[in-house]
Amino acid sequence: MVLFNKTIRKIHLWLGITCGLIASFSGLTGSLYVWQPEITAALNPKLLKVENNENIKEETLLKSAVSLIKTHNDSIDKIILPYREQQTTAIQFKNGKKCYYHPVTTEFLGEKSASISFFENLLNLHRTLGIPKMGKYIIGTSAIIFFLMLITSGVYIWWNAYANNLKQGLKLKWKAKKKKRNYDLHKVFGIYFFIPLIMIAFSGSYFTYSASYKKALGIFDRPNNNLTALQKNNSKDFSTLNETLFNSNEDYALRAIYFPKDGTDNYRLRYIKNRSIKAGYRKTKEIEITKNGLRTTLSDFKSDSNSNRIAAQFYPIHIGEIAGIFGRVLVFISGFVPLVLFITGFRIFLLKKNRGLKRKCVG
Template sequence: MLSFNTTIRKIHLWLGLTCGLIASFSGLTGSLYVWQPEITAALNPELLKVENVENIKEVTILKSVVSLIETHKDSLNKIFLPYREQQTIAIQFKNGKTNYYHPVTSEFLGEKSASISFFENLLNLHRTLGIPQIGKYIIGTSAIIFFIILITSGVYIWWKAYANNLKKGFKVKWKAKKKKFNFDLHKALGIYFFIPLIIIAFTGSYFTYNAVYKSALKVFDNPNTHLINQQKNKNFSTLNETLLNSNEKYALRAIYFPKDKSGMYRIRYIKDRFIKAGYRKTKEVEINEKGDITTLSDFRFDSNSNRIVAQFYPIHIGEIAGICGRILVFISGMVPLVLLITGFRIYRLKKNKGLKKK
C-alpha cells in the first residue's frame, strides 16, 4: 500500500503532466494578452489613437454617438466608446462588420484590422481553447484542479523536503549540473510563484463558473443592505435623450442594441475609461424604446459579492496593481510551461534510473 507522501507525489506528477499542459497553454496565451492594449494601439494608431483624447469632453463623445446612431439606425448591433487602448468609437454592425469612427467628428477611420482580430481570437483560445460549448469548462476545470490540487500538492512536497532548511528550498544552483539545475529550477519557481499562480487560477476559473462563485460569495453580503438593483426610472422618452441627458458618475462604455423592436437596450458604464490601477467600478442598465430604465448593477450600491466579482478581471490580468501587477502576471503566465518541462525531465530521469536498476 502506498504511503500518504508517495500518493501525493503520484498525484502531483500525473496532474502536472496532464492538467499542467492545459495550464501552460492558458498561461502563455494569457501572458501575451496582458500587453494587448499596448501592442494593438501601436499596430493600429489610425484606428485607435486620437490626439489630446484627455481633453475631449464627455458630452462631445455622446453627441458623436447619437449622430452615428441616427446615421446607421437599424444596422447597429453594438457601439463601444473609448475604453482601454481604444480612444475612438467602434461600431459592430449586425452583419458582423466592425468600423471605427472619430469621437469628435464622427469621421470614418477604417475597418477592424487583422491584428485586432488576432487578439480577439487569442482571448477566445485563452478562455475556451477554441472549442465551442465545452472548451470553457475544460479551461475552468483545469484551473480549479491547478490551484486546488497541483499547486498545493507541490507546496506540500516542498515543505516536507525543506521544512528544516527553508533557505535550501529557495535556492537555485545556477552552475550545477543539468539534473540538479533542472530540479532546483522546478522547486524554486514553484514556491516563488505559488501565490500569484493560485490567484490567477482562482480568478480565471470564475469566467467559467461565475454563477457558483457569486452564490458562494453571498456570505459576504449584508442582509440589511437595500440595493438599487432592478429599480426603474422614467425620465426620458428616447434612447438618444437618455444618452445626452445622463448625469452619470460613470463614463458611457458600451451600448448593446436589441435584436428586434420588442427587445431591450443594454448600456454599460465605467468609472475610468483608460487603464488605471485600483478597483473596477461599473454600472449596467437596461432601457426600452420608451426610455424606461432598469438599473441592473451599480458599484456604489451593489452587494459585497457583486463588488468582489467585479474585481476578478483586473486581478486576473494584474491591472488592479498597475504596471507592476501586469508584469507579475506576464511572468507568472510563463511559469507553468517551465514547471511542465522541468517536471517532465524529473519524471524521465527517475524513470530511466528505475529501468537501469531493473
C-alpha cells in the same frame, strides 16, 4: 504517512503532465494578452488613437455616438465608446463588421485590422481553446484543478522536504549538474510564484463558473436594500434613447451600448468609472432601457452587494491591472511559469523512469 506522501507525489505528477499542459497554454496566451492594449494601439494608430483625446468632453463623445446611431441605427449590434487603448468610437454591426469613427467628427477611420482580430482570437483561445461550448469548461476546470490540487500538492511536497531548511529550498544552483539544476528550477519557480499562480488560476476559473462563485461569495453579503431602492428610483420614462443617454449618469463614463437583437429585447448600457487603464478597483454600472425609454438599473458598484463588488474585481486581478504596471508585469512573467514547471517536471519524471528501468535491468 509514507503512503500518503507517495500518493501526493503521484497526484502531483499525473496532474502536472495533464492539467499542467493546459495551464502552460493558458499561461502563454494570457501573458501575451496582458500587453494587448499597448500592442494594438501601436499597430493601429489610425484606428485607435486621437490627438489630445484627454481634452474631449464626455458630452462631445455622447453627441457623436448619438449622431452615429442616427446614421446606422438599424444595422448596429453594439457601439463602443473610447475605452482602454481605443480612443475612437467603434461600431459592431449585425453583419459582423467592426468599424472605427472619430469620437468628435464621426469621420470613418477604417475597419477592424488583422492585428485587432489576432488578439480577439487569442483571447478566445485563452478562454476556450477554440473549442465551441466545451472549451471554456476545459479551461475553467483545469484552472480549478491547478489551483486546488497541483499547486497545493507541490507546496506540500516542497514543505515536506525543506521545512527544516527553508534556505536550501529557496536556492537555485546554476553551476550544479543538469539533473540537479533542473530539479532546482522546478522547486524554485514553483515556490516563488505559487501565490501569483494561485491568484491567476482562481480568478481565471471565475469566467467559467461565475454563478457558482457569486453564490459562494454570498457569505460576504449583508441585508441591503440600497440597490432595490436605486432600481425603483431610476425606473423613469424618457421619450427617446438619446435623452436616456444624456440623463443616465454623472459618476460613470458610458462604455458601450448593446442594441436589441429582436423585437422583444431591450437596450443595455454599460458604464465604467475610468475610460483608461488604471490601478485600483474596477467600478462599473449597467442599466437596461426599453425602446420607449423605461430605464432600470441592473447593477451599480456604489450600491451592489459585496459579492458582486468582489466578483467585479476578478478581471483586473486576473490580468494584473488592479496593481497597476507592477501587477501586469507580474502576471506577464507568471504566465511563463506553468510551462517552465511542466518542462522541468516532465524531465524529472523521465529521469526517475529511466532510473527505474536501469534498476530492473540490473536486477
